[in-house]
Amino acid sequence: MNNRTTQFIGQPVDRVDGRLKVTGQARYAAEFFYDRLAHGVALSSTVAAGRVRDVDTAAAEQAPGVLLVLSHKNVPRMPLPAPETPQNRFSRSVPLFQDTVIHHHGQLIGFVVAETIEQARHAARLIEVSYDAAEPKIGFDANVENAYAPKTVNAGYKTDTERGNLDEGLRAAAVTIDAVYNTPIEHHHPMETHSTIAAWDGDRVTVHHSLQMVVEAVPAIAATFDIPRENVRVLSPFVGGGFGCKILTRDNAMLPILAARLLKRPVKHVLTRQQMFMVVGLRQHNRQRMRIGADAAGRLTALGHDILTHTSMHEEFVEQSGVISRMMYEVPNSKVTHRVFRLNVQTPKWTRAPGEAPGSFALESAMDELAAKLKLDPMELRAMNDTGTDLDTGKPFASRSLIECMKIGADRFGWSRRSPTPRGRRQGHWLVGYGMSAASRGAPHRGASANLLLTRNGRDVRAVVEMCATDLGTGSYTVIAQTAAETLGLPLHKVEVRLGDSALPPTPGSGGSWGANSFCTAALAVCELAKQQLRDQASLRFIREPTAAELLQAAQLNGWRATHTATPAADMASYSHYAFGANFAEVWVDEDLGTVRVPRYLAVIAAGRILNPKTAASQVVGGIVWGIGNALMEESVLDARRGHFVTRTLADYHVPVNMDIGDVQVVFAPETDTKVNRLGAKGVGEIGITSVAAAIANAVYNATGRRVRDLPITPDKLLIET
Ligand code: MOS
Numbered sequence: 001m002n003n004r005t006t007q008f009i010g011q012p013v014d015r016v017d018g019r020l021k022v023t024g025q026a027r028y029a030a031e032f033f034y035d036r037l038a039h040g041v042a043l044s045s046t047v048a049a050g051r052v053r054d055v056d057t058a059a060a061e062q063a064p065g066v067l068l069v070l071s072h073k074n075v076p077r078m079p080l081p082a083p084e085t086p087q088n089r090f091s092r093s094v095p096l097f098q099d100t101v102i103h104h105h106g107q108l109i110g111f112v113v114a115e116t117i118e119q120a121r122h123a124a125r126l127i128e129v130s131y132d133a134a135e136p137k138i139g140f141d142a143n144v145e146n147a148y149a150p151k152t153v154n155a156g157y158k159t160d161t162e163r164g165n166l167d168e169g170l171r172a173a174a175v176t177i178d179a180v181y182n183t184p185i186e187h188h189h190p191m192e193t194h195s196t197i198a199a200w201d202g203d204r205v206t207v208h209h210s211l212q213m214v215v216e217a218v219p220a221i222a223a224t225f226d227i228p229r230e231n232v233r234v235l236s237p238f239v240g241g242g243f244g245c246k247i248l249t250r251d252n253a254m255l256p257i258l259a260a261r262l263l264k265r266p267v268k269h270v271l272t273r274q275q276m277f278m279v280v281g282l283r284q285h286n287r288q289r290m291r292i293g294a295d296a297a298g299r300l301t302a303l304g305h306d307i308l309t310h311t312s313m314h315e316e317f318v319e320q321s322g323v324i325s326r327m328m329y330e331v332p333n334s335k336v337t338h339r340v341f342r343l344n345v346q347t348p349k350w351t352r353a354p355g356e357a358p359g360s361f362a363l364e365s366a367m368d369e370l371a372a373k374l375k376l377d378p379m380e381l382r383a384m385n386d387t388g389t390d391l392d393t394g395k396p397f398a399s400r401s402l403i404e405c406m407k408i409g410a411d412r413f414g415w416s417r418r419s420p421t422p423r424g425r426r427q428g429h430w431l432v433g434y435g436m437s438a439a440s441r442g443a444p445h446r447g448a449s450a451n452l453l454l455t456r457n458g459r460d461v462r463a464v465v466e467m468c469a470t471d472l473g474t475g476s477y478t479v480i481a482q483t484a485a486e487t488l489g490l491p492l493h494k495v496e497v498r499l500g501d502s503a504l505p506p507t508p509g510s511g512g513s514w515g516a517n518s519f520c521t522a523a524l525a526v527c528e529l530a531k532q533q534l535r536d537q538a539s540l541r542f543i544r545e546p547t548a549a550e551l552l553q554a555a556q557l558n559g560w561r562a563t564h565t566a567t568p569a570a571d572m573a574s575y576s577h578y579a580f581g582a583n584f585a586e587v588w589v590d591e592d593l594g595t596v597r598v599p600r601y602l603a604v605i606a607a608g609r610i611l612n613p614k615t616a617a618s619q620v621v622g623g624i625v626w627g628i629g630n631a632l633m634e635e636s637v638l639d640a641r642r643g644h645f646v647t648r649t650l651a652d653y654h655v656p657v658n659m660d661i662g663d664v665q666v667v668f669a670p671e672t673d674t675k676v677n678r679l680g681a682k683g684v685g686e687i688g689i690t691s692v693a694a695a696i697a698n699a700v701y702n703a704t705g706r707r708v709r710d711l712p713i714t715p716d717k718l719l720i721e722t
Contacts, residue, residue, distance in 0.1 A: 188351055321359035
């Protein structure tokens with residue numbers, strides 16, 4: 001269907017749920033109302049290691065309105081999780097307070113439920129916790145000697161890879177780079193904090209919870225409460241942002257479910273903004289050594305990328321920061337390694353573009369350093385080392401339009417106006433610089449199921465598409481409606497989309513940039529199936545593609561129902577699937593103050609067919625804004641003695657505000673991909689953040705001649721002589 005002129009797919013359609021959102025009618029997890037709804041507040045550990053000695057709840061229990069105070073002292077026994085396997089990663093039980101061990105500061109150790117949120121908060125303050133505190137392992141440098149090689153890194157990627165011989169490749173090089181890049185701990189901060197309402201009816205439970213992946217929540221809740229999966233219903237119709245921290249169903253959700261069961265009344269729990277720094281995952285500090293060698297012309301001879309990072313004391317999560325270096329360029333000698341050590345810091349978790357976001361900062365900064373040494377245009381260096389084969393897997397890229405992205409971008413951005421040498425342009429006391437970077441992000445596609453309900457009332461034909469997918473604010477409702485309207489030949493407003501309910505057909509949820517393409521392929525397939533079934537019923541011949549309305553009329557039916565599971569194409573695994581992009585940044589650096597401004601930013605993205613350029617561009621802009629945050633502001637600072645985050649509000653943890661964002665442009669490069677899925681669509685959820693920090697750091701170098709390898713690029717790093 002790639003070449004057909006389309007009515008809806010590919011059009012910049014306004015969000016079909018926009019009206020619900022701006023009128024406040026879109027209901028998020030905390031906005032469902034139940035009789036006798038009680039309110040829970042979670043208690044966090046104030047030490048980072050050791051054990052809880054005692055929890056004195058006497059005063060809290062006497063406080064007005066208090067219904068329940070839960071701690072390790074009175075919690076019922078709960079099933080312990082099975083050993084983790086790739087299959088049960090999301091579906092293991094999440095037992096609460098079953099022991100007294102503290103793994104990190106902020107760990108949830110108690111839960112107070114009261115008639116009102118104010119009463120619960122008040123009572124939580126009356127609880128006295130005593131600890132047998134231990135010396136926490138906090139500092140990166142102090143603990144790095146304990147680094148080990150994990151079995152695999154996130155998403156099952158290999159820990160270490162080598163092709164050719166890195167050392168020989170480096171020796172053969174005319175020019176080499178050997179540099180270390182640091183990216184700090186960062187936190188996701190979706191607008192909506194994690195919210196839950198749990199209501200039991202006998203042995204059945206309904207859970208409203210803000211989630212990216214609803215399907216996986218069901219087995220996790222069933223295992224935690226030892227009930228059959230069919231007794232669990234999870235609802236997440238609207239989600240106020242996810243970015244990776246809403247993939248798992250964690251203790252913050254299990255607590256109100258447990259309390260509601262014990263109290264036999266519904267319980268609500270909403271994490272505070274401060275708690276978002278403590279218990280829902282983070283992007284960890286990555287220290288990355290890059291070694292690159294090239295011949296005198298700029299052809300890469302060697303690329304080494306060694307990552308050091310930390311996980312928690314009790315779980316292992318290792319961001320795959322080296323994967324981008326394995327596939328990005330044509331380089332015969334390559335070695336990529338990941339090492340990890342344990343800290344008394346909460347377990348790092350998926351954070352938008354896990355792997356690529358920090359990995360691309362190291363790789364694309366080092367490429368810029370190499371280009372400077374070779375006196376080559378950095379874009380030319382990348383073009384010269386482009387490859388049609390993913391050298392990590394040996395598979396051809398189904399589509400790869402990096403060079404087109406760079407060409408379009410250079411033209412639109414005015415790249416030719418860049419000064420080839422640093423400090424070549426100024427505007428008063430501002431040093432002006434241009435920087436670019438190349439980007440890639442995996443373009444996975446997954447099987448998904450959908451229901452279609454068609455109803456006819458005379459000439460009025462309507463469709464409902466249902467699936468257990470999520471819309472994190474990204475536009476899932478809209479692109480699914482576009483796909484169904486197009487396929488059925490119905491006006492857009494006659495298609496209703498229902499999502500975020502575990503009772504609906506399963507999908508892989510929103511994550512890993514596979515959401516939109518997987519959901520829409522399922523919508524396409526179920527609409528086609530229904531039309532085929534109606535054709536068989538109607539036994540009429542049509543001279544052109546009939547609409548669903550014509551088919552229902554011809555078959556003299558008032559309704560039709562179809563369910564279908566779309567599976568990825570058999571030859572999908574024969575190719576390597578990535579989206580590519582090119583980033584261009586203009587920065588102005590105040591020579592006296594070291595402040596960096598980004599007045600202009602352009603991203604050119606090739607992601608196959610763009611289902612909706614408006615919602616897709618919004619996603620990419622969001623990624624760019626976060627990338628500007630990574631580059632210039634964001635840093636979660638740990639107190640090295642006590643292990644708490646000293647940046648624990650959005651006043652301390654700086655993110656870009658409107659004033660910090662200049663003219664941001666997103667252009668989609670035309671690209672046809674016939675392999676990734678039937679729609680030819682790749683995801684755009686994560687490519688937008690990839691390599692943004694490098695483009696800005698490279699522009700800062702072009703402006704100032706200063707190479708900053710430790711993010712964020714705060715003014716001190718540009719002013720202090722090194
Ligand atoms: Mo994404 S980090 O898989 O939400």
